[in-house]
Amino acid sequence: MSVSVxxxxxxxxxxxxxxxxxxxxxxxxxxxxxxxxxxxxxxxVYVIFLLYPIGQGVxxxxxxxxxxxxxxxxxxxxxxxxxxFWGENMTWDPGHLLAWRICGLSILLPVVVAWQRxxxxxxxTTWLSLALVGIFGVAMGFxxxxxxxxxxxxxxxxFGNTIAFVLMSTPLIVGVGLGLALALNRAGRWxxxxxxxxxxxxxxxxxxxxLIWAFLLNxxxxxxxxxxxxxxxxxxxxxxxTSLAMPAIVVTTLWWTVGFNVVLFLAGLxxxxxxxxxxxxxxxxxxxxxxxxxxxxxxxxxxxLVLVLQVIASFQxxxxxxxxxxxxxxxxxxxxxxxxxxxxxxxxxxxxxxxMSVFLFLVMIAISALQFRFQRKAES
Amino acid sequence: xxxxxxxxxxxxxxxxxxxxxxxxxLFLGVMTVAAMVWIVPLVWMFSLALSSNTALQTTTTSLxxxxxxxxxxxxxxxGGLTPRWLLNSVIVTGVTTLLTLLLSAMAGYAFARIPxxxxxxxxxxxxxxxxxxxxxxxxxxxxMFAEADLHNTYxxxxxxxxxxxxxxxxxxxxxxxxxxxxxxxxxxxGANHWTIFWRIFLPMSVPALxxxxxxxxxxxxxxxxxxxxxxxxREMFTITTGLASLQxxxxxxxxxxxxxxxxxxxxxxxxxxxxxxxxxxxxxxxxGSGNK
Numbered sequence: 001m002s003v004s005v006x007x008x009x010x011x012x013x014x015x016x017x018x019x020x021x022x023x024x025x026x027x028x029x030x031x032x033x034x035x036x037x038x039x040x041x042x043x044x045v046y047v048i049f050l051l052y053p054i055g056q057g058v059x060x061x062x063x064x065x066x067x068x069x070x071x072x073x074x075x076x077x078x079x080x081x082x083x084x085f086w087g088e089n090m091t092w093d094p095g096h097l098l099a100w101r102i103c104g105l106s107i108l109l110p111v112v113v114a115w116q117r118x119x120x121x122x123x124x125t126t127w128l129s130l131a132l133v134g135i136f137g138v139a140m141g142f143x144x145x146x147x148x149x150x151x152x153x154x155x156x157x158x159f160g161n162t163i164a165f166v167l168m169s170t171p172l173i174v175g176v177g178l179g180l181a182l183a184l185n186r187a188g189r190w191x192x193x194x195x196x197x198x199x200x201x202x203x204x205x206x207x208x209x210x211l212i213w214a215f216l217l218n219x220x221x222x223x224x225x226x227x228x229x230x231x232x233x234x235x236x237x238x239x240x241x242t243s244l245a246m247p248a249i250v251v252t253t254l255w256w257t258v259g260f261n262v263v264l265f266l267a268g269l270x271x272x273x274x275x276x277x278x279x280x281x282x283x284x285x286x287x288x289x290x291x292x293x294x295x296x297x298x299x300x301x302x303x304x305l306v307l308v309l310q311v312i313a314s315f316q317x318x319x320x321x322x323x324x325x326x327x328x329x330x331x332x333x334x335x336x337x338x339x340x341x342x343x344x345x346x347x348x349x350x351x352x353x354x355x356m357s358v359f360l361f362l363v364m365i366a367i368s369a370l371q372f373r374f375q376r377k378a379e380s
Numbered sequence: 381x382x383x384x385x386x387x388x389x390x391x392x393x394x395x396x397x398x399x400x401x402x403x404x405x406l407f408l409g410v411m412t413v414a415a416m417v418w419i420v421p422l423v424w425m426f427s428l429a430l431s432s433n434t435a436l437q438t439t440t441t442s443l444x445x446x447x448x449x450x451x452x453x454x455x456x457x458x459g460g461l462t463p464r465w466l467l468n469s470v471i472v473t474g475v476t477t478l479l480t481l482l483l484s485a486m487a488g489y490a491f492a493r494i495p496x497x498x499x500x501x502x503x504x505x506x507x508x509x510x511x512x513x514x515x516x517x518x519x520x521x522x523x524m525f526a527e528a529d530l531h532n533t534y535x536x537x538x539x540x541x542x543x544x545x546x547x548x549x550x551x552x553x554x555x556x557x558x559x560x561x562x563x564x565x566x567x568x569x570g571a572n573h574w575t576i577f578w579r580i581f582l583p584m585s586v587p588a589l590x591x592x593x594x595x596x597x598x599x600x601x602x603x604x605x606x607x608x609x610x611x612x613x614r615e616m617f618t619i620t621t622g623l624a625s626l627q628x629x630x631x632x633x634x635x636x637x638x639x640x641x642x643x644x645x646x647x648x649x650x651x652x653x654x655x656x657x658x659x660x661x662x663x664x665x666x667x668g669s670g671n672k
Contacts, residue, residue, distance in 0.1 A: 028497075034573040035496035042487035042548060043502075049543040050509050053520035060520060067526075183411055190408060196658060197415040200422065203654040203661075204647050205602035207623035211643045212421045214627060215428075215440075215636070223424060226441040255421065260665060267666045309669060316515045319604045323624050337515050337605070344519050345609060353519045361516040368511035 054361075061355035067348035080355035083151045087144030096143050101136040108132050155356065157331050158339035161246065165335065166314040168250045174310050176254060177261025178303070182295070184262065185269045195266075199259035206256075206319030213252040214239065214324050239325050242332040249320050249333055256320075257313070261306050268302030269295070311367050315360070336360055425647075429453070429640040436636045452641035461614055462642055465622035468611075470649075472537045472618060473600045479542045480596045481589055488551025489577045493563065503552075509545035515605055522609050532616045537607055541600055546668055547592050553667065554588035555581055591664035594657040601650055619646045 061080055065073040112128045150156055184195050201209070217238040219225040225235035238248040276294045285293070318337035321327055327334030340360070344353030423443055428436065429452055430445035439446060456462050490496070491503050521540055522531075530536045558581065566576050582589075607621045617625065623646050626639060654661060 028495075031494050032496045035490045035494040035499070038486045038490035038494065038573070038577070039502070042483040042506075042543075045483065045539060045543040046506065046509065046545065049521065049524075049540045050512060050517075050545075053517045053524065054512065056520035056523070057517060060523070183407075191411075194411050194415045196655070197419050199658075199662075200419065200651065200654065203598055203602075203650045204422075205620040205623070205650075206604050207620045207627070208425075208643045208647045211623060211627055211639065212425050216421055216424070221440040221636070223420065223441055255418070263662050263665050264669060305669065312513070316513060318515065319624070323627055340516075340519070341605070341609070344522070350519055350523060357516045357519055361513060364513040364516065365511055368513070 057354045057357055057361070060351050061358045063351040065349070065351035065354070067344070067350050073351070076351070080352050081359075083352065084155050084356060084359065087150035088148035089145040090142055091145045092141045093143065094141055096141050101140050104140075105132060105136045108136075154331070154334070154339055158327075158334045158336045161332070161334055162315060162317065162336045164246060165250065165317050166311055168247065169253055169314045169317075170307065170310050172250060173254050173258050173314075174261060174303070174306055177258050177306065178265050178299075180258065181262045181265030181269060185266060195262070198262060201256050202259040204256065207323065209252065209256050210320060210323040213248075213255070217248055217252075240329050242329050245325055245329060245333045249317075249324065252320055252324070253314075253317070261310065264302060264306050264309075265299065268299050271302075272298035308367060312364060315364055315367070425640050425643050428636055429644045431637050433635055433637040440636060449637075452637045453645070455638055456641045456645055461617070461622060462619070462645060464615060465617050465619040466645065468534075468537075468616060469601055469619040469646075472534055472607075473597055475534070476538050476541045476600045477593050477596045479538070480544050480547050481593055483542060484544065484547030484551045484592065485555075485582060485585060485589065486577070487548045488553075488555050489573075489581055491548070491552040492555035492558075493576075493581070494573065506545050506548050509543075510549065514540075518605060518609055521606070525610060531610050532613045536610045537616075537618070540606060541603070544596070547596065550588055550592050550664075550667055551585065554585055558584055587660070587663075588667075590657065590660045591667065594653065594661045595664035595668060597653065598650060598661070 062075060062077060063073045064076045064079070109129060109132055112125055112132065144150055180198055184191055184198070204212075216222045217224055219235035219237045224238075228235045236244065238244050272294065276298075277290060280290050280294060316337060317335050318341070321333040321335055322338055322341070325333045327338050336356070337360070340353050340356045343349050343356065420443065427443050427445050428440065430448055430450070431442070432447040432449045432451065435447035487506070491499065491506075525531050525536045562580060562584070563576055566580055571579070601618075602620055603618070604620055604624070607618045608624070611617055611621065614622075614625075623642055626642065
C-alpha cells in the first residue's frame with residue numbers, strides 16, 4: 001500500500017512542477033485520486049470484514065449449512081426463521097403474557113411520545129408506536145397451544161434471559177453510574193484517585209473478571225461466603241441457584257463496567273453551564289432544587305446516551321455467563337449470544353445460527369439507531 | 381493502607397474545623413470506604429496470587445498474602461502455555477492498534493481535508509458501520525476465514541478488528557478541527573497530500589491518536605468471542621481465551637494461587653497502561669461514544 005502511495009506522490013509532484021496553473025477540473029480529479037488513495041486501505045477492510053459479512057449472514061440464514069460440510073448447503077427458505085419463532089399448534093390469545101405486554105407498552109409508549117415532544121430524537125413517532133403496538137399488542141399474544149412446544153424453546157429461553165439481564169442491569173448500572181458521577185464531580189487529587197479506583201475494573205478482561213468473581217461468589221472459598229458466615233448466615237451458593245445466578249451475574253457486570261458510565265456522566269456534568277448554579281445560589285435555591293432544576297435537565301442528553309449504550313452492551317452479554325455458569329443452572333443464565341455460539345460452533349448449524357444472528361442484529365440495530373443520532377448530532 | 385490516612389492529615393493541616401470542612405471530610409471518608417470496598421476483589425486476586433498454594437488449602441479469604449511467595453508467578457511464566465498466550469495477545473493487540481491508528485488517520489484525513497466526489501455517500505456509509513453489533517456477525521466471519529483456511533492465524537485475529545468505523549469517526553472529527561492555515565502554508569511550499577498528512581497532520585493528531593490507541597488496545601486485549609471462535613488451537617489462544625479455558629471446572633481450586641497469578645499476568649499490562657494513560661482513555665471514551 002505504502003508503495004503505491006509513494007508512486008502516486010512522485011507523479012503528483014511532477015505534475016505540479018510542469019503545469020503551473022491547473023484548471024479546476026484537473027485539481028478536482030487529483031483531489032479525488034488522493035482521497036481514494038487515503039481511503040482505500042480502510043474501505044477495503046471495512047467492506048470485506050464488516051459490510052460483506054452482513055449480507056453473507058442474511059444469505060446464510062436461508063440455508064441449511066453444515067459447518068462440517070461447508071460446500072453442501074441446501075436452500076430452505078424461511079425454515080430457519082419458522083424454527084426460531086414458531087411452535088406446534090400456535091394459537092393467539094389476548095391474555096397471553098398480559099402483565100408483561102401491558103408493562104412494556106405503558107413504559108415504552110410514553111417514552112416515545114416524550115421523545116417526539118422534546119425533539120431529542122427525530123425518529124418518527126408513528127412508526128415507533130406502530131412497532132411497539134405490533135410487538136406487545138399482537139406478536140406477544142402468539143404461543144403454542146396447551147401441551148405443545150416451541151420448535152426451539154431454547155431460543156425463547158435465551159432471548160427471555162437476555163431481556164431479563166437487560167432489564168436488571170440497565171437501571172442498576174446507569175443509576176449507580178449517575179450516583180457515583182455526582183459524588184465524584186468535584187476537583188481535587190483525592191477525588192481523582194477515587195475515580196481511578198472505581199474505574200479500574202473496566203480495563204480487566206472478561207476472563208479475569210470471571211476468575212475473580214466466580215471464586216468471590218464461591219460459598220466455600222470466597223469473600224462473600226465468609227461475610228455471610230460472619231453475619232451468622234449460611235453461605236449462599238449464588239451461581240448454582242436458578243433464581244440467584246442471574247442477579248449475581250448482574251452485580252458482577254456492575255462492578256466491571258460502571259466506570260464507563262461514570263466517565264460519560266462526569267463529562268456530561270462538566271458541560272453544564274456553571275453560571276446557572278451561581279445564579280441559582282444567588283436566588284437562594286437549595287441544593288435539592290438546584291439538582292432537579294439544573295443538574296437533571298442538563299444531564300438529559302447524556303442520560304439518554306448512557307441508557308442506549310448500556311442497553312446495547314447488555315444485549316451482547318456473553319462472556320460472563322459463558323465462563324461462570326455455562327448458561328446454567330438449568331438454563332437460568334443461558335443468553336442469546338451463547339445460543340447462537342452453540343448452534344453454530346457446537347451443533348455446527350451455521351444457517352440456523354446466522355438466522356438467529358440476523359434477528360439479534362435487527363433488535364440491536366433498532367436500539368443503535370438512537371445512538372447513531374447522537375453521533376450525528378455530535379458531529380454537526 | 382497508608383492511603384486512607386491522607387484525608388485525616390489534610391483536615392489536621394487546617395487550624396479550625398468548620399462545618400463545611402467537616403462535611404467535606406465526612407463525604408471523602410464515606411467515598412474512600414466505598415472505593416476500598418470496590419477495589420477489594422482486585423486486591424484479593426493479587427493477595428491469592430502471592431500466596432503459596434498449600435497455604436490456600438486452609439484459608440482463601442485473606443486480603444494480605446498468606447505465606448508470601450512469588451513461586452506462582454515464576455511457575456506461570458516459566459512453564460505451560462501462559463507465556464505463549466501472553467505473546468499472542470501482545471502481537472495481536474499491538475498490530476491491531478497500529479493498523480487501526482494508521483488506517484483511521486488516513487481515512488480521517490481524506491474525509492476531513494480533501495474535497496472529493498462521493499464523500500457525501502461514503503462518509504455516512506462508514507458512520508452507519510458504528511451501529512453494527514460485532515457479536516452478531518460472528519458466523520459469517522467464521523465462514524469467511526474457514527473458506528480462506530486462515531483460522532488459528534494472527535491475520536484472522538487481527539483483520540476483522542481493524543475495520544473500525546469508530547476510529548475513522550474520531551480521526552475525522554479531530555482533523556476537521558485543525559485550522560486551515562497550518563495546511564495552507566505547506567501547500568504554498570508545494571507539498572502534496574501525503575507529505576501534509578505525514579509531516580503535519582499526523583504529528584498534530586497525537587492527542588486523538590493516543591486516546592484512540594489506548595481505547596483500541598484495551599478493547600482488543602479483552603476481546604473474547606472472536607478469538608474463542610477463530611483460534612481453537614491451544615497455542616493460538618490469546619491470554620483472554622486462554623485464561624477462560626482454565627476456568628469452568630472447580631477442580632483446580634487446589635491451585636488457586638497459580639490460577640490467580642495468571643489473572644494478574646493477564647491484567648497487569650492493562651492496569652499499568654491504564655494508570656499511565658488514564659486521562660487519554662477517559663477522553664477516548666467520551667469522544668468515541670459521541671458524548672463530546
